[in-house]
Amino acid sequence: MAVNTQTWWQKGRVAECDELAEGVRRIVLCPDRPVHAAPGTHVDLRLDLDGHARKRSYSVVRSEDGGRRLTLGVQLAPTSRGGSRHMHGLEVGDVVEMTGPVQSFPLGVGADRYVLVAGGIGITALVAMAETLRRRGADYTLVLAGRSRRVMAYLDHLVDTHGDRVRVFVDDEDVRLDVESLVGEVAGSPAATRTEMYMCGPIRLMDAIRRAWAAHDLPEPNLRFETFGSSGAWAAEDFVVHLPQLDRSVHVSRDSSMLDALEDAGVEVMWDCRKGECGICQVKVLDVSGRIDHRDVFLSQQQKEAYASLCLCVARAARGDSESGSADPAAVTLHLP
Ligand code: FES
Structure with a gap:
């Protein structure tokens, strides 16, 4: 099945925005280089969140006029890593950096x-x-x-x-x-x-x-x-990543992903989809204090339960119900040579 990955960056102007449902905003973007968005496509937006450029993905709900108007629907997530808050703050006339339509969820033809x-x-x-x-x-x-x-x-x-x-x-x-x-x-x-x-x-x-x-x-x-890797078993909380091979520990705030925090700290990591689907960012887990909230669709249930590996782009550590009463943040120790 053809998969289109039009990942060029361009400007998109906010043409309309209003409330679709409680906490859900409709945002219509007019990209500089319009391309019709087929069903199942999303666009990536590069958002400035607390001084860091972050990529966030949003499904295209509607593509009109050959892709000159792309409608997104964005829910304000209570555990937002900053993306949905930013999107809910956009106003008509604002300009965002965005990709063309990216297809990773194509609709098949010919099923009964x-x-x-x-x-x-x-x-x-x-x-x-x-x-x-x-x-x-x-x-x-x-x-x-x-x-x-x-x-x-x-x-x-x-x-x-x-x-x-x-x-x-x-x-x-x-x-x-x-x-x-x-x-x-x-x-x-x-x-x-x-x-x-x-x-x-x-x-x-x-x-x-x-x-x-x-x-x-x-x-x-x-x-x-x-999947956009945005929901998990527990609310996002701050936690710590220990990297013994590099002799470093990195703090991950509730608003950041582990992958973003490691990159901000100058740690080189491999990634592709950044939404828990491809497994490219998978790393070995050496120890956990608390629980791992995997949030990916790449690892099998057995792999998740084994706590032996995780996907850096979406997984989080959480105190969960494992150490109720403990004030220490959860921590995960990774093998990241
Ligand atoms: S980059 Fe694809 S699963 Fe993390």
Whole structure:
């Protein structure tokens, strides 16, 4: 499947912004060098966060006029590493540095059935896919799960557009998504091996779907995800990375990723996706004080539980429930020659 990686940097002007749902902002960008953004694409923005240039990725919800207007939906994350706060502070006329559309979550052609699963703000990666499937006349189901209708962006629009192809699960209405039954339904259908599932949402939901998919022995390539590595098992907190080979320790603030903090400290590390998908930044763990909050979709569940390695771009250390009452920050010791 073709994957387009248009990673040139250009300027983009903010043409519109308004509130889509509680804590979710719609931002329309007009890039200098427009390229139509296909379903599943995102753009990377280079943001100045506390004096450091940081890359953040946002799904393109809508591409209009040959890519002259690209719509993003950005949720203000309570545990923001600074990116969503910055994005919520943008105003019409502001100029940002951005890439062209980058494709890492392409929509396949020719499956008998498609199931799109959005957890919370993950819907931004799936709106354009659902629209494309509707226009193709494909057999598809759009599953929307969220904490509350108030915070679920595009909910009314999607229900109006896709009618009974939409299934809505809302925690505060006690109508919760049952992953086992959703995946079990795929496995039990005559089109089981010709069904593709596309998923974007919190890591825990992705992990649950991955486990159920594997347990039902469904074809692995038919399960596809987009993740921006922004959610974890615990809220982000400050922690320390010890690097015995370099005889150094680096503090990671709650607003920073481990990879960013190491780079800021002048430590050379390898990376590619910076969102927990490719595994290029994987390193060996020598010791942990607290818990590792992995937040990637690269390592298997067994690898995560072994605490033997982590992905620097998204993993964090957290006190979690391991040392309740301890005032010391969590720490992780890495083999980073
Ligand atoms: S850079 Fe791809 S998983 Fe970290």
